[in-house]
Amino acid sequence: MSQELNNSSFMLNSSKYSFYNIILTYGSILLGFFITIAQTKVITAEEIGVLSILYTLSLTIGNAILFGVPSAIIRFYKEHAQDDRQKTAFIIVSFVLPLLVFLVVSLVLLFVIDSIAGIYNNVSLTKYIQYLYLFLFATIVGKIFRVLFEVEQKPLLANALHDTVFYGLHMLFLCIMLATDIGFHLYFIFFLALFFVRLSFFSGFFSVFFKLAKPDFSYFNKKRSLRYFTYCFFMFFSSMTGTLTASVDKLMMGYYLNITMVGIYTIISSFSIVISMIGGAFSRITHPMVALYWQQQDMEKIGTLYKENTNLQLFFGLYVFIILSIFAENVLDIFGQEYLVGAAALIILCVGNLVNLGTGICGGIIFLSKYYRFDLYTRGGLMLLAILTNMVFIPRWGLNGAAIATALSLSLYNVFKVLFVYWKLKLQPYSHQTISIICLALLFAVFVFFWQDAYNMNNIFSIALFALTTFVFYFGFALFVFRIQEVRTLFQQIMPFYNPDTSR
Numbered sequence: 001m002s003q004e005l006n007n008s009s010f011m012l013n014s015s016k017y018s019f020y021n022i023i024l025t026y027g028s029i030l031l032g033f034f035i036t037i038a039q040t041k042v043i044t045a046e047e048i049g050v051l052s053i054l055y056t057l058s059l060t061i062g063n064a065i066l067f068g069v070p071s072a073i074i075r076f077y078k079e080h081a082q083d084d085r086q087k088t089a090f091i092i093v094s095f096v097l098p099l100l101v102f103l104v105v106s107l108v109l110l111f112v113i114d115s116i117a118g119i120y121n122n123v124s125l126t127k128y129i130q131y132l133y134l135f136l137f138a139t140i141v142g143k144i145f146r147v148l149f150e151v152e153q154k155p156l157l158a159n160a161l162h163d164t165v166f167y168g169l170h171m172l173f174l175c176i177m178l179a180t181d182i183g184f185h186l187y188f189i190f191f192l193a194l195f196f197v198r199l200s201f202f203s204g205f206f207s208v209f210f211k212l213a214k215p216d217f218s219y220f221n222k223k224r225s226l227r228y229f230t231y232c233f234f235m236f237f238s239s240m241t242g243t244l245t246a247s248v249d250k251l252m253m254g255y256y257l258n259i260t261m262v263g264i265y266t267i268i269s270s271f272s273i274v275i276s277m278i279g280g281a282f283s284r285i286t287h288p289m290v291a292l293y294w295q296q297q298d299m300e301k302i303g304t305l306y307k308e309n310t311n312l313q314l315f316f317g318l319y320v321f322i323i324l325s326i327f328a329e330n331v332l333d334i335f336g337q338e339y340l341v342g343a344a345a346l347i348i349l350c351v352g353n354l355v356n357l358g359t360g361i362c363g364g365i366i367f368l369s370k371y372y373r374f375d376l377y378t379r380g381g382l383m384l385l386a387i388l389t390n391m392v393f394i395p396r397w398g399l400n401g402a403a404i405a406t407a408l409s410l411s412l413y414n415v416f417k418v419l420f421v422y423w424k425l426k427l428q429p430y431s432h433q434t435i436s437i438i439c440l441a442l443l444f445a446v447f448v449f450f451w452q453d454a455y456n457m458n459n460i461f462s463i464a465l466f467a468l469t470t471f472v473f474y475f476g477f478a479l480f481v482f483r484i485q486e487v488r489t490l491f492q493q494i495m496p497f498y499n500p501d502t503s504r
Contacts, residue, residue: 028164322444
C-alpha cells in the first residue's frame with residue numbers, strides 16, 4: 001500500500017521533479033560550458049578530437065554490450081520491485097548479462113583494436129586506444145546504475161552522481177591545469193579515473209538505498225525469461241542503431257577530414273546537446289511513468305502525459321534554441337577563431353535537436369508498448385539514412401555537411417514516430433497550448449534579435465546575464481500573459497503557496 005502511495009505522489013509531482021531535474025541538468029551544463037572553455041585553453045583541438053573519438057567509440061560499443069538491458073529495466077523493474085528477493089534477482093541479472101557480453105567483446109577487440117585506430121591514421125589516437133577497455137567497463141556499469149536509480153524514483157540523485165559530481169571534479173582539475181604545466185597524458189588519465197570515481201559514488205549510494213535480499217531466481221520462469229530476453233534482443237538493435245546514428249557524424253568526419261576537425265565539431269555539438277538534454281531530463285521522470293500506465297492500460301493518462309511533456313519540453317527548448325542561434329558566433333568566438341567556422345553547423349544541429357524535443361515522449365510510448373519492434377525498424381532506416389547523408393555531405397560541405405546529415409536524419413525519424421503513435425494509438429502531442437508556446441517564442445526571438453543587434457554583446461558573461469534575466473520575463477509572460485496551462489501547473493507545483501490565478 002505504501003509503495004502505491006509513493007508511486008501516486010511521484011506521478012502527481014512529475015512536472016516538478018522534471019523541472020528540478022532540468023535545473024540540476026543545466027547546472028551540469030553550466031559546468032560543462034566552463035569545462036569546454038578550459039579544454040580549449042589547455043589542450044589542442046586534435047587532442048579534444050582524440051578524446052571525442054574514444055568516448056564516442058565507448059558509447060557505441062558500450063550500447064552493444066548493454067544488449068538492451070537499460071530499456072528492459074525501465075519496462076520490467078516495477079513487476080519485480082514488490083518483493084525484495086525477486087528485485088535482487090532482477091538486479092543481478094541486469095548486471096551479469098552485460099558483463100558477460102563485455103568479456104566476449106573484449107576478446108574480439110584484442111584482434112581488431114589496432115585496425116580501428118588505423119582507420120584514423122593518428123599517432124595520438126593509436127597511443128591511447130588501448131584504454132578503450134576501461135572506458136567500456138565504466139560506461140556500461142555506470143549506465144545500469146543510473147537507470148536503476150531512476151526506476152527507484154531517485155532521478156535527481158542519479159543525475160547528480162552521473163553528471164554534476166563528474167563535471168565538478170573535471171572542472172576542478174582543469175583549473176589546476178590552467179594554473180600549472182600539466183600535459184595531456186596526465187589529463188587523459190585523470191579523465192578516465194573520473195569514470196571510476198563515479199562508479200564508486202554509485203556503489204556507495206546503492207548500498208544505502210537499495211534493499212537487497214537473498215535472490216529468488218525462480219521468478220524468472222521460462223515465460224518471463226523469454227519475454228525479458230526477447231525484449232532485450234529487440235532493444236539491443238534499437239539502441240545500437242540509435243547510438244550509431246548519433247555518433248556516425250564524428251566517426252565518419254575523422255575518416256573523411258581529420259581528428260582536429262572532429263575536435264572542433266565536438267565543441268560545436270556540445271552546445272546543441274544542451275537542447276536535447278531537456279528531453280533527457282524529462283524522459284528520466286516520464287518513462288517509468290509510461291511503463292506503469294502501460295501495465296495499467298491507462299491510455300488516457302498516457303495521452304495527457306504525452307501532451308504535457310511535449311509542451312513543457314518545447315517551452316524550455318525554444319528558449320535555449322533562440323539564445324544559441326542568435327548568439328552562435330559570439331559564443332564560439334570565445335574558443336578562438338578556428339571554431340567560428342562551426343557557427344552555421346551549430347544552428348543546424350540545434351534545429352534537429354529542437355525537432356526531436358518537439359515530438360515529446362513518442363519514442364518512450366513506442367518502446368514501452370507492444371509496438372516496440374517498430375522502433376527497431378525505424379532506427380534501422382534512420383541509421384542507413386545517417387550513414388548515406390554523411391557520406392554525401394561531409395566530403396562536400398565539411399562540418400556543415402555533418403550537421404545537415406544529423407539534423408535531417410533526426411527530424412525525419414521523429415516525425416515518423418509521431419505519425420506512428422497517432423496511427424496505432426490515436427494519440428498526438430499537440431494542443432492549443434502548443435500554439436501559444438510557439439507564439440511566445442516568436443515574440444521573444446524578435447526581442448532578442450533586435451536587442452543583440454542594438455547592443456552587440458560579445459562578452460560571454462553579458463550574454464549569460466542577459467539569458468538569465470530574459471528567462472524571468474519569458475517565464476512570466478508564459479504564466480500571466482499567454483497563460484500556458486502546463487507552465488502554470490508547473491509553477492504551482494514548485495510554489496504551492498502561490499496561486500497565479502488569484503495573485504495580482
